[in-house]
Amino acid sequence: MKKWLLLTISCISLLGLAGCGKSVEEQINIGVASAQTVFEESPREPNKKIGQIELYLPSGYSIKETDDENNYILSKGKDKYILFVNVNEKEDSQLHYDLLKNNSTKKIVKEQPVELDGAFGFTMVLEHDEGQFELIASSGGVKVSTISNNKHMDNKLVEMMLIARSVEVLY
Template identity: 40%
Template sequence: MFRQCTKLFVSTLFILNIAGCGNSVDSQISQGLSDADTIFNAKPKSSTASTEHLQFYLPQGYKVKNSSDETNVILSKGKRTYSIFYNPDESKKSQHFYKALQSSEKEEIVKEKTYEKNGRFGFATVLKKDKESYEVIASTGGVKVTGNVETEDMNNIIPELMTIANSVQLKKK
């Protein structure tokens, strides 16, 4: 009898642990999207990094890896790589990146949130890539920052990418 109760108890703990992990990812995503909303609505942070054509803020741990041209920048943080895409032909209210995502990858979207303020449009989206990997996209107008992340970093990465996207500016000549 004791053995059966022990097995039942262990099985119950296992099931609760699995269920808790599922909620954890969802709550991390929700928290990250909420934080991204706050960042989108805040004043952009001052630039701490630049390339030949762009200037932007980089949160702690991020580094510019390379810049292939005036519209693409590769960033790194630890072993992970992130990309900044800048379209100088798009305005701050542009929904180009959002509409393209909706038409091409709608099925992979786990959760998303759009933001609008003072004639500006932005969004943050989490896409499922495989069992443990997600793609996070943060965008404001003609700027999109994207990267693949693991579940444990979700609530930090989403607002960090929005902070970067919110700060990207074309350098003045």
């Protein structure tokens, strides 16, 4: 029994170390591709209601309202995210995408637009500062963004798209 426990702990440790070794480019490519897969799946059922929205928050996330009824602050550990909900935009809105694409001050590292059954979304990684990136996941009029160093960007992009896809505006 002790041998199995030791073997299990060793395997988990090795997987954890292997995950830490991903290059920035690998994290971005995996994160963007995985976020597209999340977009193409059915949205998660909301597990949180705040202000005028319901949404799904993955484990470890908290949310609070701001003075602007369209913006919410998400937190997970030390990471902070901005959730922007434009209630006037439909599921097929490309507004956020077009604004970013036409902004010549932004350097796009990787982008992935996706359309499915009348819904439009995208994942985008922008160069921010040295060693930092702006991560964006969007679905229709909903956008989740954060500034990230080069750690766990792949996981963050997936969780951000899970959140963006799940938002339902309450009327």
